[in-house]
Amino acid sequence: VGHVYRSLRHPLGYPTVAREAKALRAAASLGVATPALLHSHIHKLDGEWQAVMLTAALDGYLSLEDFYAQKVERTVGRHRHLEILEAYGRVLAKLNHGRWQHGCLYLKHVFVDFSEPCVKVALLDLEKARKRFTAKQAARHDLRQVKRRSGWGDEEWSAFWLGYSYSFGQGAELLL
Numbered sequence: 001v002g003h004v005y006r007s008l009r010h011p012l013g014y015p016t017v018a019r020e021a022k023a024l025r026a027a028a029s030l031g032v033a034t035p036a037l038l039h040s041h042i043h044k045l046d047g048e049w050q051a052v053m054l055t056a057a058l059d060g061y062l063s064l065e066d067f068y069a070q071k072v073e074r075t076v077g078r079h080r081h082l083e084i085l086e087a088y089g090r091v092l093a094k095l096n097h098g099r100w101q102h103g104c105l106y107l108k109h110v111f112v113d114f115s116e117p118c119v120k121v122a123l124l125d126l127e128k129a130r131k132r133f134t135a136k137q138a139a140r141h142d143l144r145q146v147k148r149r150s151g152w153g154d155e156e157w158s159a160f161w162l163g164y165s166y167s168f169g170q171g172a173e174l175l176l
Contacts, residue, residue: 001050005127015042016127017051023100023129024055030098032091033122058122061111064088068107068151076114082159084112085152087119089163092142095123097168101138103128105145139168139175 004013021040028034035055042051067073073081088110095102102109102123113120132138143164147157165172 002048003051004049013049015049015051017053018042020125020127020129021053023126026098026100026131027095027123027126027129030094030100032095032098033120034126035122035124058111058113058124060115061113061120061122063124064107064110064112066108067112080114082155084114084119084121085156085159086163087121088112089160089165090167091121091123092146093139093164093167093172096139096142097135099132099135099138101130101132101141102126102145103130103141105142106149135168136171136175139172143175 003016004010005016005019006013017040021037024034024037028037035058038054038056040051040053042049044050062072067084076084092102092105104125104127109123109125111122111124113122132141146160150156150160152160168175
């Protein structure tokens, strides 16, 4: 109740649930894994926005925040850790290349499933996500957040950037 964002299109506010549901659908269309959107509904009651959204659980996934807090990177080994970061880079590049900016990239918003040979990465909490005019705008914003909030060293950042630049394609080197 009352969780709204304001924009030029919605100066009086509009439910963040609507924004997040739109972003989840867009991410899915780009091939970016997110929790499956099961239901969302918004309505106004007595002049106040009310909204509900239901997503599926990400069974088998672990947030990167918990991954580091539990020191899992030590148990999976250096090579697997770097594979995970490379996979994260590929997924974020897909989102950005589609001109979508996540807008709030903390390690707790990045979930990984590394139980099988191919690492899977899913992004959560897209309530601040928005479509930008260019992929470059989306990428620059998100990359600055990743670099600032990850706490990675050069080797980790290089692995992430390898995946990102490969998936983003031509022009990725101009983003940094």
